[in-house]
Amino acid sequence: MSGEFPLVCEENNNKKERCKEALEFIENVTEKAGEVQGQVLSAILTTNGDTEYLKRHGLNRTSDREAFKKCLPLISYEDIEPDIQRIVNGDTSPILSAHPVIELIISSGTSSGQQKLLPINQEDLERRIFFESLRMPAMSQYVEGLEKGKAMQFFFMRPEVKTPGGLMAHAVLVSIYKSRQFREARYYNEYTSPIETVLCTDSYQSMYSQLLCGLIQSPLVLTVGTAFALGLIKVMHFLQKHWTQLCLDIETGSLNKDIIDTSVRQAMINILHPNPGLAQLIRSECSGGSWQGIIGRLWPNTKYVSVIMTGTMAQYIPSLEYYAGELPLVSSVYCSSECSAGINLNPLCKPSEVSYTLLPNMAYFEFLPLQRNGDKQEQELVDLVDVKLGQEYELVVTTFSGLYRYKLGDVLLVTGFHNKAPHFHFVCRRNVLLSIDSDKTDERELQSAMENALKHLELNGGKLIDYTSYADTSSIPGHYVLFWEVCFSTKVIPEHLNSVLEESCIIVEESLNPVYRICRGFDKSVGPLEIRVVEGGTFDQLMDYAIERGASINQYKTPRCIKSTSVLELLNSRASVHVLHLTFGTRVEIWTCEAEKLILVDCQIGGCHIQLQTIVIVVKMVELCTQKY
Template sequence: MTFSTELSSLQGPALQQGFAELCERADSVQETLLLDLVRRNADSRFGREHGFERIASVDDFRRQVPLRDWNGIEPYVTALVEGEADVLTQGQPVSRFVMTSGTTGKPKLIPANEATQTANGVTMALRLLGVLRDHPEVLQGDILALANAPVAGQTAQGIPYGSASGMTMTRAPAELQRRFAYPPAVLEIKDPASRVYAMLRFALERDLTLAIGNNPLNFTQLFDQLPVQAEAFIADIASGTVSTPTPLPADLRRRLEDELQPNPARAAELRALEALTARSVWPNLRLIVCWKTGLMGRFLADLAERCPPGTIFREYGYGASEGLLTIPMSDETSAGVLAIHSLFFEFLPEETPQTPDAPTLLAHELEVGQRYQLILTSAAGLYRYCLGDLIEVTGFQGRAPLVMFLRKVGDVLNLLGEKLDARQVAMAMESAQRASGTTIRHFQWVADEASLSYELCIEPAATADEVVWRRLVESFDRELRTLSYGYDLRRGNGTFEPPRLRLMRAGWLEALSQRGGYQAKPKIVGYQLAEPDLTEGFVSPTDPATEA
């Protein structure tokens, strides 16, 4: 029996206590978890190729199995997709693939089996228990949970693939599923606009107290549809129908409308409102659980403006398609304790190159305040897999570290050694908005390798004149120089000219989000501007001679 299966038999405070006890001996828990995985999978193809039968310790595992990124694991996954058995695991068939975007644009299919789904279920239960411990009042109302379809299709061998968010929703405890604001059939709607419409149409008849979904930008875009489609929502609620922008298959529409009754009273309440907004239609919305860490925090202020006063934002938790990685501990922090029952973790110091034989640290060996690259080994056969994420350690629970996601390892611009990372750029923009009195809906800091220059691209939240925009870009440039010695050095000696400002048309952020799907996280740094056709105009920099 694994740690995850043991924990899955517990509920409520007993589950929290069981996990806390594991944290007290995190080092031995992690070693036991790893050696159990190695033993179980010794006769898989990967296990035979890497001498699993000779592994008796963590150090043996490190010597036998090199670090690898997706390119190193993809051939094994391709074999699984094509139907080969026991490629990465032995006697634990892939039950589904989690579909996620790849760096080349080709979707990645991450293998999952019953063991990984059980482990993720325990992690999600621990997250929800923390929410209910700190906010029991949310059980007085209903829950809006944002997700994509758990099954988007099947491989040629009949193995389903779909979103991690959809699977998490379908495996939620029954008492929570009864409070979900819309039926699971809504996730079967393929057209994104129609799926959003149906989510809102059902939710408008519910008294929401809690909303859950990883990306805060999705909530903002969802709530913005309320006034746009107000008349259609009200008409549907009055008649007990679902009139999506794109017609639904007859059977799906019938199943959805079987959940509904005409509700003229609620329609009249909504019609009497000055405008349909999240504030007006869900005045009891108390808590939104979403990403606050990394670069997602820049969307929270925009979202808060749409929510009832006093709405609390709590960290959803650090995770990826490969697994749920942390359990947040409170509203006040984005850090969470590592899910040591679920995955085996290794770490590389921030500046250490990801070579196959790079020496790694274990979870209990990390230091508070230090940054590390995360490497994981999962029950579905991702062995020593470099996730490409940078995390920071903020503390410990027992011997298990509390970590916070910072950024992708590749979110660094480096034309001439200045090494500007996305967090520095985000901090500079936050300061620049305060200094200039402007609000930006989205921005991107773009490095041009041909001209060795930088450009700041923005989608404003409101109109302003050129003087204001010049003040913004100058404030941004000045703040970035204080945050990065390398950038300041090259600006000061004239290697880099003052950055130009590019104004983007309204809808740029939405276009970027639609390119990446439900879990899209539009980047704020890059070497190529996304959607350049949406350029509105430019603001030239001031005379370089006037620069400090």
């Protein structure tokens, strides 16, 4: 089996037979993972042998794997940005790919505020479309009867941007939504949303009409979902705000006058008819006070909720569980703007246990070994079939669209194998860090610290809506800043709020790594952690801000570390409460003792096991201890 995929799946109208063929395909490529990876790399290099990029690096039209690894460097987006800019400006020569670039994919780019443009060709697009068609076959092994109903899957479009060279640029999912396969095959599923509501670029009209269609067809709905967890929460908030108007539309059979898109209105005529009974049922559920389990109550035949909830989306799991009730939460695929990569073959697992099996036909995958703290190890990259159980890696891809040894920035943990293809748990993004001095806090650690603080917040009647962070170096010493949007079940007096937030500061700091606590409590190179509480709706504004600048609502993820000056200004303009952990007391004394113990432990271990970062800290602390005593 090569890197090709079976078009028979699309042509076969029998859903069960198509699912069977898709599952056989997955078994085949994972059983022959090493062979398929070799064929994929050979196909990419052979096809693109005359491209400027490969010639520039001296590959000389060879498809040899060893030559590939010797000649081509590891790269990030910045390394090929000049090449991509030529494509954007209309250069049609074979720069990265021999096949013509058909469009440009806009990455979400929400961490730095800078979006990336990634070229894609027809072959790569078809490969991604086929990948999407594997979701339902994987689910069909665990949930029966999915072919008998519909999926209420919310899709959102943004207006496309035309580049100076005439190519259209948009989010990767837009390419799929506009494809013939999506319109005709619909990936083994029928959706409640007509294509006109999906392609509508006005977010209000699109969400309203898709939600209305889902409510009208509620007995047929078997699955509910969006691309990312945050998207479904936005849908639930939208429903809470607009359910009265939605009920009026269903009761009278007339469409909300604010829906002015003619194609959407025409599509809704065929679906919307007076149904007072359904309207009354929805009213009784939505007006009851509690929205816990609302998905199962409004769509009683739902079997599961489908959203990506790994990585930064994990913090929304409690909110999802609130709305979903007892329904399983399913995170089915691992994708990026650069390539589609992994599928969850155990979809009913707990959200915290989600792992994805990388499909070896999607791209050529390499893995950069990482140490436990996320630093790179000085060693060769590892091939797909040679990764080790329990080891963390940064994923490196070579794609059919002309990305060569491109670092995705995702940290993956090997959790097992399906045949010869590994399962990976998504750990975090690399380089999304808070750092002031020798401290280094990554996304995973910050999320864990936040979860500890939220327990205290919830005990005091508070709920965190969303958060982000910032390393503030405008003062000396610099310090970590957390922006929180919170709400409380009852009105709280300012003194109590400050007390709750100060204790939350302490909990976050105590949850961070020993190096942070040493810098914070021993040598005072990091100042007190600060929580800035922002007004309600701030993170909705933050999302709107990103979308106005080209981000896709489907791909949007709240950035966990702010780097953009304009985004920081937006957050600060809406900050109403500032709380710092200023009271050192016994806690900092404990941190100081930890620092002294760490010196002794590291000295006993021996230099060969001490990480470079720790050596720097130890030397600094030894100097301070000498001065102290």
